[in-house]
Amino acid sequence: MTKYILIIALLLNYTGSFAQENPEVYHTLSKKNFYFLHAIENNREVKEVLNKDRSLSKLLSEQKKQIAQTLEKKENDLHSLIYPYLISEEDSKKISDHLNRIYKESPKFKNFIENDIRNSGAYILYDKLKAKELIENIWSLNAEGINHILKVYGMGEHPQYAAIDSVSYNVKSDYYKGAIAMWSDHMALEVKEKDLWFNPSLNFALSLLYLNHRDEAARYEPLEELENRKTVEHIKNIDFAHFKYASILILGNGPENYTDRLSALGKLNIKLGVKAYLEVKAPLIVVSGGHAHPFRAKYCEAIEMKKELMKEYQIPENRIIIEPHARHTTTNLRNASRLYSKYDVPLDKAHLVVTNNSHSQYVSSNNFKNRCIEELGYLPALIMSRINDTTIEFQPLKNSLQQNPTEPLDP
Incomplete structure (x- = not known):
């Protein structure tokens, strides 16, 4: 033996x-x-x-x-x-x-x-x-x-x-x-x-x-042990009652070429999100966007947004959550809602979604809601008040946990 x-x-x-x-x-x-x-x-x-x-x-x-x-x-x-x-x-x-x-x-x-x-x-x-x-x-x-x-x-x-x-x-x-x-x-x-x-x-x-x-x-998983590890640990110490909003979700705007890491509007979205963060509206920033644009994009938008936040605006890493898989606006909100649920970020508290003027107008429109119903089968979040041209209140919904293997690049 x-x-x-x-x-x-x-x-x-x-x-x-x-x-x-x-x-x-x-x-x-x-x-x-x-x-x-x-x-x-x-x-x-x-x-x-x-x-x-x-x-x-x-x-x-x-x-x-x-x-x-x-x-x-x-x-x-x-x-x-x-x-x-x-x-x-x-x-x-x-x-x-x-x-x-x-x-x-x-x-x-x-x-x-x-x-x-x-x-x-x-x-x-x-x-x-x-x-x-x-x-x-x-x-x-x-x-x-x-x-x-x-x-x-x-x-x-x-x-x-x-x-x-x-x-x-x-x-x-x-x-x-x-x-x-x-x-x-x-x-x-x-x-x-x-x-x-x-x-x-x-x-x-x-x-x-x-x-x-x-x-x-599958890329960047498990997020909670890799890119989001420091933030997940920090979340345990946050008293969300001290903030009007639980997070600031910054939407991506992918470049359409293979050389730029971020687009012009993508950089504007970041600046707008930082403004809300410096006004102490929420304790966390969420950046959302995957390898979507252009076809088989080399750079992940959320990763590049995080780098920009840390390098250009000196935002601490443990205040940033990356969501590196979303390929559309519908899944920006859906995937962020999933991470809130997983990381114990309050779902019963309002969050902010920040993006450029035209994109923000679309997110608050009935066209966006109808697209969510058509493509996801449900609303991933409740769209609430529009604060200004670039900022909207929303509440994440648990329906977002539903898997969708008919979109295998971001199910």
């Missing part, structure tokens, strides 16, 4: 005790886009219950055969290569039925749904639904998210905002088709007997984000 322990120890020392099969970014992308599936993967007891279900295992076996048959063909277009990973409406309905049956049969799975999933906040819009409808909505959303990634970053379909969110390669090129074929072949070999029904599709979707360099949603 001692001999075998020594061999294992030597192997771990040689390969690295924490070496893993997939890139670390898969873990973060999975958690942020597909919390339900991620939670299953990381709950040993629940995973075992689902793994033993013959109906779900049969679906996995059928998919493995379909993938293998596709790869055996000498000539494949992108559609035929991606197709076996897509989750059909028929299979999606079967899976919902199986999960609801397992919910009734397994106390472990029922407890997982009623506690881990309901309490996560990731599906807060479905929170008041009964178990059957809850499971159906959650699974349907996860399946839709997987299919969206497969179609956009595999087949090259246009996303809603094609100018900034599209596939990174020419999908008509032989290079890309060959790359997808080789990735599919590699991923098929990695499918294990004890994998769950969603593993091939989920893992291939995550691989498509990875190989397309569209891992924006």
Whole structure:
């Protein structure tokens, strides 16, 4: 026995005790886009219950055969290569039925749904639904998210905002088709007997984000341990009752070239936000904006805004929260609201959103509210009084916790 322990120890020392099969970014992308599936993967007891279900295992076996048959063909277009990973409406309905049956049969799975999933906040819009409808909505959303990634970053379909969110390669090129074929072949070999029904599709979707360099949603995470660590610690000492507002949210205005770190209006937004901060209206500044503009932007707007605040205005680092993922005004407010909830910044207190005149006018308009309803399905914040041409009061809403995997670069 001692001999075998020594061999294992030597192997771990040689390969690295924490070496893993997939890139670390898969873990973060999975958690942020597909919390339900991620939670299953990381709950040993629940995973075992689902793994033993013959109906779900049969679906996995059928998919493995379909993938293998596709790869055996000498000539494949992108559609035929991606197709076996897509989750059909028929299979999606079967899976919902199986999960609801397992919910009734397994106390472990029922407890997982009623506690881990309901309490996560990731599906807060479905929170008041009964178990059957809850499971159906959650699974349907996860399946839709997987299919969206497969179609956009595999087949090259246009996303809603094609100018900034599209596939990174020419999908008509032989290079890309060959790359997808080789990735599919590699991923098929990695499918294990004890994998769950969603593993091939989920893992291939995550691989498509990875190989397309569209891992924006995973960058800078975990924020509370990295860029926002000092501020999270400082928040514990803030008496928010001493301030009229809980925070000042400065919206980004991304440059449209690959050389400028901040745009002219982006710099104006910062100056306007600093003015409100120096008037002691709030104890915190939040800067919001990701790698959105231009396409596959090199610089993260929130990171650059933070640098500007510290270098040019001498704002202490522990007074700044960065939100480095938002790609639109809707998600500026949504993502900030998520961080308030996570960092224990009061949600029942008013906050300020500061931006240039025209942008501020848009945020206070019905057009913005309608866009939030259309794109997010809810209002991420309650827009309140307009203080001046560049400053608006708002109150963050908990609906913002809802995940949206159909926008995988910022779900």
